[in-house]
Amino acid sequence: MKILYEDTIPRGFDYFSSLGEAVSYNAATLRADDVEKCDYLAVRSTTSVNETILSKAHTLRCVATATAGSNHIDKTYLEERGIAWRDAGGCNAIAVAEYVLSVLLVAHRDNKLDLSRIRVGIVGAGHVGTSLSRLLEALDIAYVLNDPPRREAGDPRHFVDFNDILTCDVISLHVPFVKEGAHKTLNLIDEDALQSLGADTLLINACRGEVVNEKALMQRLTAGSAPTVVLDVFDNEPDIDTALLEHLWLATGHIAGHSVEGKLRGTQLVYEHFCELAQKPVKLAMDDFLAAPQPISFMPRDPSMEALNWDEVISLLLSIYDVTIDDQDFRHAMQAGNKFAAYRKAYRVRREFNAFTIALSGVVSEGILRQLTGLGFIIETL
Numbered sequence: 001m002k003i004l005y006e007d008t009i010p011r012g013f014d015y016f017s018s019l020g021e022a023v024s025y026n027a028a029t030l031r032a033d034d035v036e037k038c039d040y041l042a043v044r045s046t047t048s049v050n051e052t053i054l055s056k057a058h059t060l061r062c063v064a065t066a067t068a069g070s071n072h073i074d075k076t077y078l079e080e081r082g083i084a085w086r087d088a089g090g091c092n093a094i095a096v097a098e099y100v101l102s103v104l105l106v107a108h109r110d111n112k113l114d115l116s117r118i119r120v121g122i123v124g125a126g127h128v129g130t131s132l133s134r135l136l137e138a139l140d141i142a143y144v145l146n147d148p149p150r151r152e153a154g155d156p157r158h159f160v161d162f163n164d165i166l167t168c169d170v171i172s173l174h175v176p177f178v179k180e181g182a183h184k185t186l187n188l189i190d191e192d193a194l195q196s197l198g199a200d201t202l203l204i205n206a207c208r209g210e211v212v213n214e215k216a217l218m219q220r221l222t223a224g225s226a227p228t229v230v231l232d233v234f235d236n237e238p239d240i241d242t243a244l245l246e247h248l249w250l251a252t253g254h255i256a257g258h259s260v261e262g263k264l265r266g267t268q269l270v271y272e273h274f275c276e277l278a279q280k281p282v283k284l285a286m287d288d289f290l291a292a293p294q295p296i297s298f299m300p301r302d303p304s305m306e307a308l309n310w311d312e313v314i315s316l317l318l319s320i321y322d323v324t325i326d327d328q329d330f331r332h333a334m335q336a337g338n339k340f341a342a343y344r345k346a347y348r349v350r351r352e353f354n355a356f357t358i359a360l361s362g363v364v365s366e367g368i369l370r371q372l373t374g375l376g377f378i379i380e381t382l
């Protein structure tokens with residue numbers, strides 16, 4: 001059994017060589033000949049899987065992506081050919097949620113908003129949207145959800161209409177890129193939607209660039225009373241329009257989901273899909289490759305209070321993940337003429353909150369314990 005895997009898949013060789021012959025490829029140079037004799041193809045979002053690349057793939061049984069999004073895979077073509085496809089839904093939901101929370105914390109610190117007063121509109125209540133809602137609940141930040149497909153499917157959560165989302169202080173987008181149909185997301189944030197946003201709105205897009213109409217966004221950002229905008233994703237990646245960057249409050253290069261855990265979880269899920277299809281036992285787990293959770297020093301200033309104050313939340317969480325570091329690194333890389341793809345390949349090591357333990361001595365209120373565990377920390381009571 002031959003497994004061809006993209007070289008950006010962490011631990012790809014360790015995982016896939018346990019199942020058969022494992023060969024890596026570079027997405028920029030992949031050709032149809034490379035896929036000719038392979039049985040399983042493991043990709044990330046940087047490989048377009050389509051008729052051209054699969055034209056000679058006559059032994060291929062399955063294409064699996066180690067990512068949540070799967071819009072880079074031509075599923076119709078795969079289904080016509082009888083080739084299975086799988087995604088790694090949920091692998092990096094925590095990472096993206098922590099990215100958005102980091103944006104919110106920096107905005108509060110910089111007096112752009114007050115987290116005690118705002119309402120966050122989450123568009124797309126799937127893995128990422130739900131993870132984000134949990135973090136917001138842990139910190140008692142108000143939010144509403146919009147997700148017509150889930151509402152129609154009977155999801156019992158409370159959903160609001162898209163027009164209500166446009167009135168929120170913060171709008172955070174977490175939908176798949178869907179080009180057509182009743183729930184298409186292409187240009188979901190169009191010229192009209194952008195016109196309705198005022199200078200007090202913070203718009204965050206960490207799903208797919210095509211969900212926001214970038215031309216209309218550029219016009220809106222260069223007109224009066226423009227909203228504050230944070231983009232992790234862009235139209236036409238990796239050849240993005242860098243002219244947009246100077247108008248964005250924060251800009252990062254499609255790394256919201258790139259925590260160590262988020263990427264490795266993607267590999268684990270792809271490996272498990274291949275095990276299932278090849279009827280082989282699952283022998284490897286993420287803990288075989290991840291360092292054990294590390295202690296982080298933190299003690300609430302007043303452990304008897306029902307909640308942490310914003311200063312201590314900000315200091316704790318930004319010490320683990322500060323999105324402004326990514327913003328600076330990305331802008332420097334783009335100014336230096338570095339390629340978008342090269343920047344992403346060299347992305348720094350970033351751990352999720354669940355990779356840290358907090359040792360608490362003495363009595364700490366139920367409220368603070370709820371907050372810290374809700375954020376994902378492992379609590380040790382001394």
Ligand SMILES: NC(=O)C1=CN([C@@H]2O[C@H](COP(=O)(O)OP(=O)(O)OC[C@H]3O[C@@H](n4cnc5c(N)ncnc54)[C@H](O)[C@@H]3O)[C@@H](O)[C@H]2O)C=CC1
Pocket residue numbers: 068069070089090092093096123124125126127128129146147148149150174175176177178183184185188206207208232233254255256257258
């Ligand atoms: N920037 C990054 O690094 C990352 C980006 N993503 C992107 O975020 C997307 C969402 O990720 P997940 O939450 O894991 O996917 P998911 O499939 O679990 O959730 C997506 C949700 O969006 C909803 N939805 C679909 N069309 C909608 C519409 N028109 N309006 C409102 N809601 C709609 C779906 O019903 C679903 O509940 C992915 O498809 C991917 O494109 C995901 C992970 C990392």
Ligand SMILES: O=C(O)C(=O)[C@H](O)COP(=O)(O)O
Pocket residue numbers: 008044045046066067068069070092254255256257258
């Ligand atoms: O999971 C997704 O969907 C994403 O957008 C990934 O974070 C993209 O990562 P790469 O596959 O482009 O490294």
